[in-house]
Amino acid sequence: MIEARELTKRYGSLTAVDALSFSVAPGEVLGFLGPNGAGKTTTMRMLVGFVPPTSGTVSINGLSIDEQPTEVKSIIGYLPEGAPSYGEMTPLAFLDFIADIRKLTGQRKTSRIGEVVERLHLQPVLGQTIDTLSKGFKRRVGLAQAILHDPPVLIMDEPTDGLDPNQKHEVRQLIQDMASDKIIVISTHILEEVDAVCSRAVIISRGRIVADDTPNALIRRSRFHNAVTIRLHADGDLNAAEVMLKRLTGVRDVEVDQHARSITAFPRDDQAILSEVSQLATEHSWPLEELHLESGRLDEVFRSITEQADS
Amino acid sequence: MISGIRVIAVREFRGYFVTPLAYVFVVIFLMLTGIFTFYIGNFYGRDQADLLPFFNFHPWLYLFLVPAVSMRLWAEERKTGSIELLMTLPVTLWQSVLGKYLAAWSITGIALILTFPMWITVNYLGEPDNGVIIAEYLGSFLLAGGFLAIGACISAANRNQVIAFIITVAICFLFLLSGLPMVLDFFSAWAPQAVVDAVAGVSFLTHFNSLSKGVIDLRDIVYFALVIGGWLYANTIVLDMKKAE
Numbered sequence: 001m002i003e004a005r006e007l008t009k010r011y012g013s014l015t016a017v018d019a020l021s022f023s024v025a026p027g028e029v030l031g032f033l034g035p036n037g038a039g040k041t042t043t044m045r046m047l048v049g050f051v052p053p054t055s056g057t058v059s060i061n062g063l064s065i066d067e068q069p070t071e072v073k074s075i076i077g078y079l080p081e082g083a084p085s086y087g088e089m090t091p092l093a094f095l096d097f098i099a100d101i102r103k104l105t106g107q108r109k110t111s112r113i114g115e116v117v118e119r120l121h122l123q124p125v126l127g128q129t130i131d132t133l134s135k136g137f138k139r140r141v142g143l144a145q146a147i148l149h150d151p152p153v154l155i156m157d158e159p160t161d162g163l164d165p166n167q168k169h170e171v172r173q174l175i176q177d178m179a180s181d182k183i184i185v186i187s188t189h190i191l192e193e194v195d196a197v198c199s200r201a202v203i204i205s206r207g208r209i210v211a212d213d214t215p216n217a218l219i220r221r222s223r224f225h226n227a228v229t230i231r232l233h234a235d236g237d238l239n240a241a242e243v244m245l246k247r248l249t250g251v252r253d254v255e256v257d258q259h260a261r262s263i264t265a266f267p268r269d270d271q272a273i274l275s276e277v278s279q280l281a282t283e284h285s286w287p288l289e290e291l292h293l294e295s296g297r298l299d300e301v302f303r304s305i306t307e308q309a310d311s
Numbered sequence: 312m313i314s315g316i317r318v319i320a321v322r323e324f325r326g327y328f329v330t331p332l333a334y335v336f337v338v339i340f341l342m343l344t345g346i347f348t349f350y351i352g353n354f355y356g357r358d359q360a361d362l363l364p365f366f367n368f369h370p371w372l373y374l375f376l377v378p379a380v381s382m383r384l385w386a387e388e389r390k391t392g393s394i395e396l397l398m399t400l401p402v403t404l405w406q407s408v409l410g411k412y413l414a415a416w417s418i419t420g421i422a423l424i425l426t427f428p429m430w431i432t433v434n435y436l437g438e439p440d441n442g443v444i445i446a447e448y449l450g451s452f453l454l455a456g457g458f459l460a461i462g463a464c465i466s467a468a469n470r471n472q473v474i475a476f477i478i479t480v481a482i483c484f485l486f487l488l489s490g491l492p493m494v495l496d497f498f499s500a501w502a503p504q505a506v507v508d509a510v511a512g513v514s515f516l517t518h519f520n521s522l523s524k525g526v527i528d529l530r531d532i533v534y535f536a537l538v539i540g541g542w543l544y545a546n547t548i549v550l551d552m553k554k555a556e
Contacts, residue, residue, distance in 0.1 A: 048399045051555045074401035084392035086322070088329045100318040101400050129329075145396070 001025055002047065002153065002183055007056035009042050009207075016042045018207035019056070024200075026152070029179050031198035031215075032187035035306050039207040040187040041081050044157050047185065048078045060153055074102065077151035079159055083142025087131035091122050091141045094130060095148060102149040116144040119174060135162040143171065147178070154184045160193060172197045191298040195219075205306040215298070221305075222296030226270055228277045229294060231262040233287035238263065241286055248276050264294070315402040319410025324417060327380075333418050336380055340422040343372055348429065360437025365429055366447045366523055370487055370516060373419075373458050378479035380418055381462025382472045384411050385550065389470045394554055404547045412463050412543060419455040423448060443525030450522030453535040457515055458483050460542035467549045483515075490514025 002024040009017040017039040024030045032040045045051040047058055049065040049072060058065045065072045085094055095116065099109045117123055120140040125133055130141055139162050146156060159175070160168045175184060175197045188194065194201045195215045203211040203218075211218060219225060232238060238256060245254050245265045252268040267273045274293050281288055327333035344365060348354045352364025388394040397407055433439045462479040469475040488494055489510050498507045511517045515538075518531040 045395070045555065050395055050399050070401045070403060073399055076399070078396075078399045080392065080395040080399070082392055084394075084396050086326065086393055087391065088326055089322075093325075097318065097322045098400070101315065101402060103314075103401075 001059075001061060002185065003057075003059045004043075004047065005057050007043065007046055007058065008054050009039075009046060009051065010054045016207055017046070017053075020204070020207070020209055021056075022202060022209065022212065024183050024185060026181055026183050027179065028200055029175065029184040029186065029198045031194040031201045032185065032204065033189065033191070033194060033201055033302060034187075034204040036189070038204045038306075040204065041157055042207075043204070044081075044155055044185070044187060048076055048155055049073060050080075074149075075152050077146035077149065077154045079142050079146040079156040081157040083139045085130050085138070085141055085145065088129055090127055090129055091117075091133075091137075091144070092126045094141065095144060098145045098148050104149060112148055112150065116148050119147075120144045121170075136164060136167050139163055140167070140171075143174075147174075152182055154178065154182055156184075156186045158188055159186055160188070160190065168193075191302060195298060203302065203305055210305050210308070218301050219296035219298055222294075222298070222301045223266060224264070224294040224300060225296035226272060227264050227266045227294040228274050229262055229264045229290070229292055230277065230281065230286070230288060231260065231290040233289050234261065236261070236287040241284075244280060244284065245277065248273065248280065250276050262290070312403075312406065315406040316410040316413065319402065319407055320414045320417075323384075323411045323414035327414065327418050330383075332380065332383070333421075336376060336418060337422045337425060340372065340376055341425060343376075344368065344426055344429070347372070360433055360439040362429060362433055362439065362444055362447060363523070365426070366451055369451045370454060370519060373455050374480060374483055374487060377419065377455055377458040378462050378476045378483065380415050381459050381479060382466055382475040384415060384463050385467035385546075386469050386472045386475045389467075389553070389556075390472075394550075398554055404550060408463070408543055408546050408550065412459065412546075415459050415463070416456050419459065420452060423452055423455070440525060443523075446525045446527050447523050449527065450519045450531070453522070453532070454515055454519045457486070457535055457538045457542075460539040460546070461486070464542045464546040464549055467546050468553060486513065486515045488514070490516030490520070 004023070005021050007017055007020040008015070020043060022030075032043065034040050042051060046053045047060075047065075049058075049069050060072050061075060063072045086097075089097070092113075095113050099113060104112055117126065120143055122137070122140060122144060125137050130138060133141070139159075143156070143159060146154060160171050163171060172193065175186070178184065179197070179199075186193075186198070198215055201211070201213060201215050201218055202209055230241070232241065238258065238261060242254055242256050242263055245251055245263060248265070250267055250271050250273040251265045253266045255264045255266070257263070265273060265277055278291060281291065347368040348365040352367060354364045357364065385394070388397060398404075430444060433444075434441070461482050462475070465479045465482065466472075466475045469478070495507055495511055498510055518534045521528060522531050
């Protein structure tokens with residue numbers, strides 16, 4: 001269990017993190033979301049004891065990072081922002097160094113290094129110096145280092161930054177595979193990632209928590225939740241369709257995108273309007289190219305929440 | 312405690328050899344000691360079986376070579392961000408500081424050991440007092456250690472290695488300078504003897520010279536131990552303040 005209480009960090013007159021309190025239990029994957037400069041990295045640095053908080057406390061599995069820093073650090077796997085490592089070393093020498101520092105020895109050391117090398121596909125670059133590796137490989141070396149000792153607590157600052165879509169998918173898979181018994185905290189500004197791997201999302205803006213919910217619940221806050229979008233063929237009459245859609249009892253509002261030739265109907269009080277809309281379309285034989293139910297747009301929720309907090 | 316220091320030291324030590332810094336340092340040190348001893352120190356012409364002309368130049372060689380070894384110690388970690396990794400591994404600040412320092416010190420130790428042909432030569436040519444030579448080697452090694460401790464601390468205070476180098480040279484120069492006759496004469500003209508002694512007392516040169524006479528005095532050893540310990544302590548404080556900047 002990670003417990004952060006009233007965590008605050010001030011740099012001079014600037015308050016980077018403002019009285020954050022939250023807790024994370026084993027089995028949870030907490031995603032930190034926020035615009036750049038919101039305080040994500042500072043918060044993570046305080047969790048792992050790299051930056052001391054101006055005030056507030058962090059305890060991890062009952063241990064205080066202040067009083068037992070070495071014990072706490074030994075149960076955490078941490079991927080710092082930008083995945084720094086020692087550029088003049090090879091990934092193999094680097095992992096060997098991390099294993100020694102983490103006191104992995106003998107059989108366990110060999111098997112753990114073998115396992116992370118396999119999981120992160122580092123085999124082809126093991127003998128090259130890290131400086132010469134591509135961004136994706138560097139990031140994976142950083143991830144390998146973080147999970148090498150199979151830590152019960154995993155904290156990762158933007159784990160998929162710089163990876164291509166396939167690699168992103170694999171890293172997300174990796175996180176999901178480890179999620180069942182670990183405490184995992186990641187930060188990201190990729191919203192699909194939250195949806196893909198996180199069981200809980202905390203949105204912070206200007207150092208404060210502005211939302212703390214499951215990704216699904218966040219999506220439901222979207223004004224697009226349960227909205228229906230149709231797209232008409234070039235010879236369809238957009239204006240007539242708009243007028244008719246507005247008359248439906250379940251529809252609160254309608255938005256037209258002339259360019260995409262699409263109309264989005266927003267439901268009144270979250271009710272289901274898909275059947276109403278599709279019935280209407282069949283009755284009037286609209287030349288439909290597309291008709292779909294929106295589940296909600298996380299990026300739109302994110303924007304509205306963080307912009308609200310800003311103003 | 313010890314194992315953490317050892318792991319850090321071994322990694323750092325290997326790093327010196329991967330970037331060819333260790334080789335460059337050792338080769339340049341050996342070349343320059345040779346040149347200084349034989350040409351400027353007039354090793355043969357003196358017609359004495361000792362290594363004084365060899366050791367006399369060590370403080371001045373170290374003044375420029377040691378800061379080149381120490382400048383990367385922390386500045387590079389801070390610049391590349393690997394310091395964040397190091398500081399979040401389960402080792403204490405002291406383990407990191409000592410590990411890295413010992414790695415750098417052993418590089419200068421290796422360079423010093425590789426000057427053994429000089430010792431063989433003087434033993435071949437005459438009958439030197441080998442006790443004195445051992446004391447001189449010890450003094451030289453401690454002197455390098457003192458310079459390195461200063462350099463490590465300055466390196467932690469800077470992200471830029473070149474700036475770390477220049478500041479380290481300047482501070483080391485002050486520590487050397489305070490033992491030179493011209494500085495002491497300046498003080499002895501007007502200041503009480505106690506002040507002159509105090510100024511001379513903080514000088515690396517005074518303690519190095521007293522070891523070079525072949526007397527292993529506990530006071531000189533304690534002096535270097537205090538200097539090294541003090542600067543390394545400052546190193547941990549500077550790191551704690553600056554690590555996240």
